[in-house]
Structure formats: structure tokens, C-alpha cells
Amino acid sequence: MGRHLKAGERVVKTEALHGGITAEMRRLSVATWDGGVRDLVLRTFVAPLFVERAEEMLNREAGVLSLLAGTGVAAPGPVAVDPTAAQCEYPSLLMTHLAGRTVLEDEGLEARIPLLARQLVAIHALRPAERPRQYEAWTTADAIVPPPGADAAVWAAAIDVIRKPAPPYEGRFLHRDFHPGNVLFDVPPPSLAGPRITGVVDWVQTSWGPVDLDVAHCSTNLALLHGPAWGLRFAEAYEEAGGVLASAPSERLYWRLLDALAFAAGVQWVARPWQEAGRAELTTRAVEERLDAYVTALMDALG
Structure with missing residues (x-):
């Protein structure tokens, strides 16, 4: 990696960044020739499942980060990529570091929701010269196993909704993994200005598809x-920010359930980084109960 640093620079500190599911993330503090320090971020795929797909995923993310430069959507800049581990121990992507931090606590959420919505509207407004790959659904009706204690009748009805063909849609540029864990905030003291978004990270899943799917996730x-x-509430905030969702409730329900039901297979993987970030109360069981309640709420609101 040293050859991608500027002359006279060296890495003086590494720090693990928590919150990721698919990759290990590290912040590298680099001493510069003039006595200063700048930070970089290294994404590394270590788990065998993701190492197998690393070449495609890292090349895609590096390309998207290059595309985003100058668009007004704040994202890291690519520095170097080694998708086949030709130079690194594992497939890796080196990128610039963005200021800010993820905010996962309940406090202040009402003020952050409109910011998240406006940021997603801005992402969907991008019109790249070359479209990214077509979106992929992350589950199928036959693959879903409801969490323990879930309302069997509600889940059976929800699964039947996504068993139908996907509704027609107008394709847009999707982040595809947009959520609070991938958005960085500057949160000043309450007596000062409100929070603001400083950047969006993790562009591995970027694709082309219905904006409803990004909103659903x-x-x-x-x-x-x-x-x-x-x-x-988030879908309402997205529309208040100028976003346009599917007009028919049945179409909105399809995309929301296509995303929500996919979580049933991996609740423990979602809960773990939240727990590491300080949300110890979000046990696997607690998140399963919320997922069941959310699916029920969707069926009540849109079904």
C-alpha cells in the first residue's frame, strides 16, 4: 500500500472501524511530509464468502466512487484498489476518509429523518453516463422463514405479495444499501446548529432500479x-423532500415487503454491529420482534 502514499508519507496508526457486516474497515492515519496527518480508510474482504465476490464488488465500488466525484453527493474518493489480493493479504480498497460519524441512537432521530430523505432524493437524481448493474432482489418468496413467534397468517399473506411479478418501474440510480449505518453526520451540541450529513459510504451494492427499493431498505x-x-415515517419524509414513489399502494407494498422480508434470514448479522455500536438492547430476539411488528404494520397500512 505504501506505493500509493505521497512522497515522504507513512502510516503511523491504524484503527478498526465498527459497524460493517461484509468487510473489515480500518482508518489509517498517515503522517505527511510537512508534519501533518491525513486519514485514509481501507476496506478489506476477509470472510471466504465475500472474498469469492471481492473482485466484482471492489471494482464496482471503486468505479462508483470515481463517478460520484463532483456530483454534489459526498462520498469517499478512491485511492487504490487490489480486488484480487495481488499486493495485499486480502482483496482491498483504499479510499479517502470522510469527516463525521454514524448516529444510531434514538435521540434526535426526528431531526435526522428529513436529512436522510433529502440525501436519498439527491442520490436518485444522479444521471450517470453509464448505468450501474440492474438491481438484484435479496430474497424470494420460497426462501423466507418467518422469525420465531411471528404472526403466521400475516407473514403468509406478505410472502404471497412478493410471489407476484415485480411491478413496472422507472429505473433510477440506487445506492441499494442506504441506511443510517452508511450515512455520516456532524452532530453539534444542541445549543448550536442542527445535524448535517457529511457523507455517504459503502457503495458496493450500487445498482439501477426502482427508488421504492432504496426507500424500502x-x-x-x-x-x-x-x-x-x-x-x-421515512417514505412520507422522502415524498416531502421531493421524491416520487410508486402511485399504487399495492406497488409500494411489494417493494417494502421485498426488502423487509429479506431481513428474516439474517437478523443476527444486522443486530451485531448495532450492539457493537452501543445499542446493546437490540438483541436478535428484540430485532425479530420489531421485524414482525413492521411487517404487520405494512400489511395494515398498505395491504
Whole structure:
């Protein structure tokens, strides 16, 4: 990696960054030739499942980060990529570091929701010269196993909704993994100005598809992190920010459930980074109960 640093620079400190599910993240503090320090971030795929797909995923993210430069959407800049581990121990991507931090606590959420919505509207407004890959659904009707204690009748009805063909949609540029854990905030003391977004990270899943799916993914995360009502609120905030969702309730329900039901297979993987970030009360069981309540709320609101 040293050859990608500027002359006279050296790494003086590394720090593990928590919150990721698919990759290990480290902040590298680099001493500069003039006595200063600048930070970089290294994404490394270590788990065998993701090492197998690392070349495609890292090349895609590096390309998207290059595309985002100068668009007004704050994202890291690519520095170097080693997708096949030709030079590093594991497949890796080196990128610039963004100021700010993820904010996962309940306090102040009402002020952050409109900011998240406006940021997602801005992402969907991007018109790249080259479209990213087509979106992929992360579950199928036959693959879903409801969490323990879930309302069997509600889940059976919800699964039947996504068994139908996908509704027609107008494709847009999607982050595809947009949620509070991938958004950085500057949060000043309450007596000063309100929070602001400093950047969006983790562009590995970027794709082309319905904006409803990006809204659905953030909504599910908000429902599990903060309660089902906040999952329902985010779609309203997205429209208030100028975003346009599917017009028919049945179409909105399809995309929301396509995302929410996919969480049933991996609740423990979602809960773990939240617990590491200080939300110890979000046990696997607690998140499963919120997922069940959210699916029920969706069926009540849109079904």
C-alpha cells in the first residue's frame, strides 16, 4: 500500500472501524511530509464468502466512487484498489476518509429523518453516463422463514405479495444499501446548529432500479433500529423532500415487503454491529420482534 502514499508519507496508526457486516474497515492515519496527518480508510474482504465476490464488488465500488466525484453527493474518493489480493493479504480498497460519524441512537432521530430523505432524493437524481448493474432482489418468496413467534397468517399473506411479478418501474440510480449505518453526520451540541450529513459510504451494492427499493431498505433499517413507526415515517419524509414513489399502494407494498422480508434470514448479522455500536438492547430476539411488528404494520397500512 505504501506505493500509493505521497512522497515522504507513512502510516503511523491504524484503527478498526465498527459497524460493517461484509468487510473489515480500518482508518489509517498517515503522517505527511510537512508534519501533518491525513486519514485514509481501507476496506478489506476477509470472510471466504465475500472474498469469492471481492473482485466484482471492489471494482464496482471503486468505479462508483470515481463517478460520484463532483456530483454534489459526498462520498469517499478512491485511492487504490487490489480486488484480487495481488499486493495485499486480502482483496482491498483504499479510499479517502470522510469527516463525521454514524448516529444510531434514538435521540434526535426526528431531526435526522428529513436529512436522510433529502440525501436519498439527491442520490436518485444522479444521471450517470453509464448505468450501474440492474438491481438484484435479496430474497424470494420460497426462501423466507418467518422469525420465531411471528404472526403466521400475516407473514403468509406478505410472502404471497412478493410471489407476484415485480411491478413496472422507472429505473433510477440506487445506492441499494442506504441506511443510517452508511450515512455520516456532524452532530453539534444542541445549543448550536442542527445535524448535517457529511457523507455517504459503502457503495458496493450500487445498482439501477426502482427508488421504492432504496426507500424500502432505509425504512426497514429505521423500523428495526428505532421502531416500526419510523419505518413508515421515512417514505412520507422522502415524498416531502421531493421524491416520487410508486402511485399504487399495492406497488409500494411489494417493494417494502421485498426488502423487509429479506431481513428474516439474517437478523443476527444486522443486530451485531448495532450492539457493537452501543445499542446493546437490540438483541436478535428484540430485532425479530420489531421485524414482525413492521411487517404487520405494512400489511395494515398498505395491504
